Amino acid sequence: MTDQSNMFDAIVVGSGITGGLAAKQLTEAGLTVLMIERGRKIEHQVDYETELKAPWEMPFRGQGDAAEYRRDYPVQMLNRHFNEFTQNHFVNDAEQPYQKAPGSEFDWFRSYQLGGRSLTWGRQCYRWSDYDFGANKRDGFGTDWPIRYADLAPWYDLAEEIVGxxxxxxxxxxxxxxxxxxxxxxxxxxxxxxxxxxxxxxxxxxxxxxxxxxxxxxxxxxxxxxxxxxxxxxxxxxxxxFSTQSTTLPAAMKTGRLKVVTDAQVSRLEYDPQSKRVTAVHWIDTRTGEHARAASRVVFLNAGAFNSVHVLLNSASEAMPNGLANSSGVLGTHIMDHxxxxxxxxxxxxxxxxxxxxxxxxxxxxxxxxxxxxxxxxxxxxxxxxxxxxxxxxxxxxxxxxxxxxxxxxxxxxxxxxxxxxxxxxDCMPRATNRLTLSNQTDPRGVRQLAVEFxxxxxxxxxxxxxxxxxxxxxxxxxxxxxxxxxxxxxGGTSIHEMGGARMGHDPATSVLDKWSRAHDVPNLFVTDGAQMSSSACQNPSLTYMALTARACDHAVSLLKEHKL
Amino acid sequence: MSGPALTRRDFAGGAALLALALGLPAAGVALTDLDAADLSGERQRRLMDVVCERVIPRTDTPGGAATHTGDFVLLALAHGLAGTRTPLASAAVTPALAPHLRADGSLRHADWLEQALDRAAGGDFLRRAADEQTRILTRIDAAAFAKGAPFSPWTAIKGLILTGYYTSEAGGSVELRYELDPGHWNGNVPIAPGDRAFSSDWTAVDFG
Structure with a gap:
């Protein structure tokens, strides 16, 4: 076990659309931040290997090696953005397995690399309205959002200013x-x-x-x-x-307060039942298999909706045997995709x-x-x-x-x-029966896999x-x-808008997160990617994730400055 | 498949030759974990070369032969592009197809084509005059695309021929226009006489 003895103000798990933004907002507010990314490093401009290639310069003319795809990318190859030019921006399914419950069909499209899916996303940016934030209350599906459009409007403004x-x-x-x-x-x-x-x-x-x-x-x-x-x-x-590489990472690096670790798969969060706080993040170096740990005052989970839930489920402890921040028992439930x-x-x-x-x-x-x-x-x-x-x-x-x-x-x-x-x-209705659980099977690094029921x-x-x-x-x-x-x-998964699993709500008995995207059970733990969503609306969700992330960062910084974390 | 049996070494060498023919570094074409039986012999290479030229002949721009489209098609078939390694539905298996099935139920398209063309030619297809070769291929093509036609391997082969040609340098940038970096967007432009499509219109390629 390597102990990264340095202590950070914040650790951000994930470097995609929300992870990059969290790193930017937190470092610009003066915090020291460690950003942990499970995939490889991709350097802006330098590592876009196929960007300028013509089809005739590619071994399979941009179509890709179908034999290789059948073997190593049976899920990712179904993504319409996946081809020979882009395949290096998607996971190898054989190396990153997940399970599907019997009868469930869920194609989980993933990009494990610095920048995550910010490199491959569809880039559509839409605000939600009160038709959306009020939807659960109106028809009774799911739990009522504890926020409305007015709470988020200024943060949409900010997100749009950053994104362009x-x-x-x-x-x-x-x-x-x-x-x-x-x-x-x-x-x-x-x-x-x-x-x-x-x-x-x-x-x-x-x-x-x-x-x-x-x-x-x-x-x-x-x-x-x-x-x-x-x-x-x-x-x-x-x-x-907009991508992490083009926008948020340069801004965060400019502060001099960001450290980035890549090829690091987070295995669990460490919870102290005395202080009721998350105290450290554990990860596995995917190149060496070495285990490592770093500590922080606050943790932001931005691993992507399902992976953030996965980390929480894998962080069960004696104090929280059903998963971290899961006193409600709803962690992993009510997942959605358009x-x-x-x-x-x-x-x-x-x-x-x-x-x-x-x-x-x-x-x-x-x-x-x-x-x-x-x-x-x-x-x-x-x-x-x-x-x-x-x-x-x-x-x-x-x-x-x-x-x-x-x-x-x-x-x-x-x-x-x-x-x-x-x-x-x-819109996808939030249902308890659509859920994520831990499989008994492990991945090549020995971590229990995620199972999807949908x-x-x-x-x-x-x-x-x-x-x-x-x-x-x-x-x-x-x-x-x-x-x-x-x-x-x-x-399920075809829209690549998978979300939910750690829903936001008024009541700690029926939701995982409060109105600030903060765990009801763990005051210094924030989940600001798609996992926090209580309903799906029918708009592309990334801009809403970003607005919620910027808002949560601002709240976390305020709490830290007031010594309330 | 015609030609002598290939050893593993021959197969790797064939892969390298194929890669060289395609102008690619051999290391970029990972054929080594495929069945040696999926490597075409020299006759199939010549046959596919001719077929590609008949489908896309030289006009004022290069055709299928000059662009080595046949080698791309054989590479694509060996790797199963365009669904060509998908096992056939049992209802689709005719006496003409059955001899060319792999153990997994997928079809060796190149073998089928070779036999179908020789049979239609009443001998060696490659010895027929160009006009006769075109007539034979036209008949096969018309049958495959007729309304309500049963499954024909020709549709996948033809698709790969088009893919190979229009993604070649001459097909993509001489026969069609290629512009990687337009730098502008104009949503309403008149079409001038003789305007050629853009091979770099990726939306059209994906969905057109």
Whole structure:
């Protein structure tokens, strides 16, 4: 056991979207911080090995070695962002096993590296509204959030300032506007769809996706504006999208108060029953197998929703035999992921003479329109929103066509027809039966694996059925000819919005965290990643995690300064 | 599969040759844990070269042969890209396919193609004139893509030919346009006569 004898004000477990932000906020507030990352070091600009590669410079032309994927990446290969250019930003499933309960289908997409999934995320940034924070109270699923939009609004402001979010203000109460950089332009088909759908369905707004890609340079952060490549998950040397490497890590390092340890898998938190505080973090060096430990006054868990729960479950002690901070017994329960499927795809005629220039790194969004002030959903009480966009075909359409020879080749070099796609993301109800537990099987480092038990229920199926009908109606109103649409959700995890497991709530008897993202049972323990979520809304959640993280950091610093921790 | 039986050493050497043909460092192509039977012989390489050229012929830009698309297709088939190592459903297994099944139920696509072309040619496909080769392939292609057509291995092979060609340097940047770093976004641009698509339109490649 190596004792890192140095004591830190704070230890942050995880270096992804929330871990990086926690490190930044805490160090800038004057705290000394140790950030522990289980994956390898990735240095900004230096280690984006495939960023500039063309397909013909890759062994498998960007498609990847399917034999290797079947063997080592059977889950990660299902992620649409996973390919030969990006595979080094995803875990090797064979080395990082997890278990699924019988009958459960859950594809857990993970990125264990410095920066975590901030390197591979979809970058969509949306505020939640009081329709979302009030949802559990309104329909009785889950436990009531102890906060409302007003509590978080200033922290959304701060998060957007740090991240740099481009988007268009629409004045919609269900998707509050933020502090946006100039929006990216809709393409010709999307603009027409916006106008036509709005004419037929007032209140249903096709707007540009609000994305963490800079439309204006941020010289003070050393970040250039987006180059419109749309290959973000390879890593971006321009720093044009928000990641730990581009934004929060440089800021934290600049303070001189951050220490980073990589290749360090946290095995447990050490709890002192006398002081009722977490006193230290234990980890395993994944290269050497050596065990290590460091102490701190406060701990932030930002390992990613499921991994933060995993650490708490693995931190059971005599004083807390069911897992750390689990006097309520709800730790690990009420996990969620948005129900997701391709709700509608339509061919859109009339724009054959129009195209685009550059590769826009975001699509469109149609904010929730169901179950707002009126409960108008059939069989569901929450919401869904559409994401997608209009795009043109390319040579790949030749795979679905008969033909060979010169005429076929001539056809395939032309810019293809327009299609418009609406993918649905629906609220996932918080259910006790969807949960994380410890498996009896261990990983290669001897740590008990996580087991996932998950299924969507009738509410999600009803929402997706409605979404399919409405997508078809809206695409038709927009001038499209609907080709297909689905109403069955993909596996859990498909949205890569897994969350919950250490939910926030008013009552220590029924929740793990208080309104400051702090453990009811352990006053110096904060969990500020997706684990804290009490409901899922239907928006992409990362911006909310960030706002909650910044708020929790501010609270922790205040408590430390007042000697209340 | 035609050609002499290969030893492990031959196989590794073949992998290196294939990598060299593709212009890749041999170390970048990890073939060593695959079955030696999945390494194509020289005749299959020549056959696939010809097939690729018939599908994507030289015009004012290079075709399938000049871009070594056939070698990519064979590499892709050996590694099971495009689902080509997925076991066939029993209903899809016809007498013509059965001899080419692996023990796991997946199909040796290159072997099937070699036999199908020779059978259609009534002999050695490679000895037929280019026009005749094109007619044979056109018939196979039309049958595979006909409405309600039963499973045909040709659809996957053709898909890999297109992937190989349009991700080659000439296919991606001469036949089509390639721009890694546009630096701008314009959502509404008129299409000019003769405009070629961008192979670097990743959204179109993924979803188009």
């Amino acid at each position: 979010v481009s988007g268009a203000k629409e004045g919609l109460p269900q998707l509050p506007d933020g502090r946006f950089l100039p929006p990216m332009e809709l393409n010709a088909v999307e603009q027409a769809m916006r106008e036509r759908i709005l004419a037929s369905y007032p209140g249903r707004v096709v707007t540009i996706g609000r994305t963490a890609n800079l439309t204006e340079a941020r010289d003070e952060q050393g970040r250039a504006h987006c180059q419109y490549r749309n290959i973000c998950a390879r890593g971006c040397s321009y720093g044009a999208y 129900a997701n499927t391709l709700a509608g795809l339509a061919v859109v005629p009339g724009f054959e003479d129009r195209t685009t220039s550059g590769n826009r790194p975001t699509g469109i969004v149609v904010p929730r329109f169901r179950n707002l002030d009126t409960l108008d959903g059939e069989g569901f009480t929450r919401g869904y929103s559409f994401q997608g966009g209009a795009l043109q075909g390319t040579w790949t359409r030749g795979k679905r066509m008969a033909g060979i020879g010169a005429a076929f080749k001539d056809e395939l070099h032309r810019i293809g027809p327009w299609t418009m796609v609406l993918t649905v993301f629906a 299924a969507f229920g009738k509410e999600e199926h009803a929402a997706l059925a409605d979404a399919k009908r409405e997508a078809a109606a809206m695409l038709t109103a927009g001038g499209g000819h609907v080709v297909m649409g689905f109403d069955q959700p993909g596996h």
